[in-house]
Amino acid sequence: MPFDARGLPVTTDSPDSVAAANLFAAAFLGYRTGIEAVLDAADADPDCALLQAQAAMLYLFLESPEGHRLAAPLIARARAAAPGATERERLVVEAATAWCAGDLPRAIALHDLLAEGFPRDLAMVKLGQYHRFNRGDGAGMLRLAEIAAPAQPDDPQLHAMRAFGLEQCHLLTEAEAAARHALDRQPDEPWAQHALAHVLLTEGRIAEGAREMLGFAPGWVGLNSFMLTHNWWHAALFLIDLDRLDEALALYDDRVWGVWKDYSQDQVNAAALLARLELRRVAVGDRWQDLADHCAARAADHEWPFLDLHYLYALARAGRDAAAAMLADLERFAWNDAPEWAAPVWRGVAVPAAQGLLAHARGDVATAADRLDAALPRLQQIGGSHAQRDLFALIHLDALIRGGRLGEARRILEQRRRAQPAVPWAHRALARVYDGLGLAAPATAADAAARQATAAAARAPLPLPARPAP
DSSP states (O other): OOBOTTSOBOOOSOHHHHHHHHHHHHHHHHTBTTTTHHHHHHHHOTTOHHHHHHHHHHHHTTOSHHHHHHHHHHHHHHHHHGGGSOHHHHHHHHHHHHHHTTOHHHHHHHHHHHHHHOTTOHHHHHHHHHHHHTTTOHHHHHHHHHHHGGGSTTOHHHHHHHHHHHHHTTOHHHHHHHHHHHHHHOTTOHHHHHHHHHHHHHTTOHHHHHHHHHHHGGGGTTBOHHHHHHHHHHHHHHHHHTTOHHHHHHHIIIIISSSSTTSHHHHHHHHHHHHHHHHTTOOOTTHHHHHHHHHGGGTTOOSOHHHHHHHHHHHHHTTOTHHHHHHHHHHHIIIIISOTTTHHHIIIIIHHHHHHHHHHHTTOHHHHHHHHHHHGGGGGGGOSOHHHHHHHHHHHHHHHHHTTOHHHHHHHHHHHHHHOTTOHHHHHHHHHHHHHTTOHHHHHHHHHHHHHHHHHHHTOOOOOOOOOOO
């Protein structure tokens, strides 16, 4: 029986099938293009259970009902071939089957078994992290990486996975050490770069974060659309916080939107960046319209609350009637069709958050603040990272300020500027809030701090990319 690149047996007589399985794992772990070759390989070797499961997983990464439909016949082939496969391969098939059926608790349990029994199968450990990430389980993400670590102590991709798990657990010093350990071994490891961006953003090291991400950018050639656009998204967040708003908008146009407009994660990156730019009072023109054209097809997906909230806001900011229809369908799904294990999150978090986002997009800031009040304490349960979910906190804060709930806004802004003192916007917003509260001295102090932070941000030398030729 042949073995794959990590020394794990693969049930097949075809060297080409082993090579395809290796390519799938390497491309998934490294976020590289070319992973779709597993589809042809699965067709060429229908008796290889592992390849059938991998091909099904590739379709499931579309994060859409269509992905589940396309995966189903591959799951059937994988299950038919599974009795002759190894224990590891059978577990992979069962995990893919559970994912395709929408039974994420079972899929997660199976990935735990894979990590414990076959820790060198790093692709399946990472997929287990993906599922836990989608449920907001940072501790589970870290635990999976720690289980796998002794089997590959020098693997940069393992350390990148540890780094992001550590960051999601707010263990920022340890997360930075793990990310830099990975980058010492593989300087272009994109997930380690991504984890480092999270740390630097959370710690308020804004200029440093911008320099790091823009410095990494020349090595992003060959990344898949998600990793490419998402790392550029992180670079744009740093530029926004440095008041480099025109340059952040240019990154939206040139780097974040347009790689694969029909892909869920590219749509999420675009919606989140446009929303943040508008919250900083950037005129984004008709950009919402193009994004909404692609999100409209997602209105009935309901794959994951985190995704739905971005689609809904994009439709609403584009002024589409489909936004209200999507909210109604989301509410129906939450109360009638959501799986039992997920229903509490759909009902208790996604529904009020969606109601608040639609209200905000329509200018009803009182309703927006009220409904987001209800959702924010449990928002981690919808999945996504701290940095991604921060969009909804920023929208809530905007609704509080515009709705006159200045006392609450002041408390939130003070927390934000203590965490990120180099961000000029937080000081400026505080100055306006204190002025609105009739507190002249703290308003003056916040204004002075804003000026100081603005001057420091303007001095930050950044290796910005050239604009593409028209």
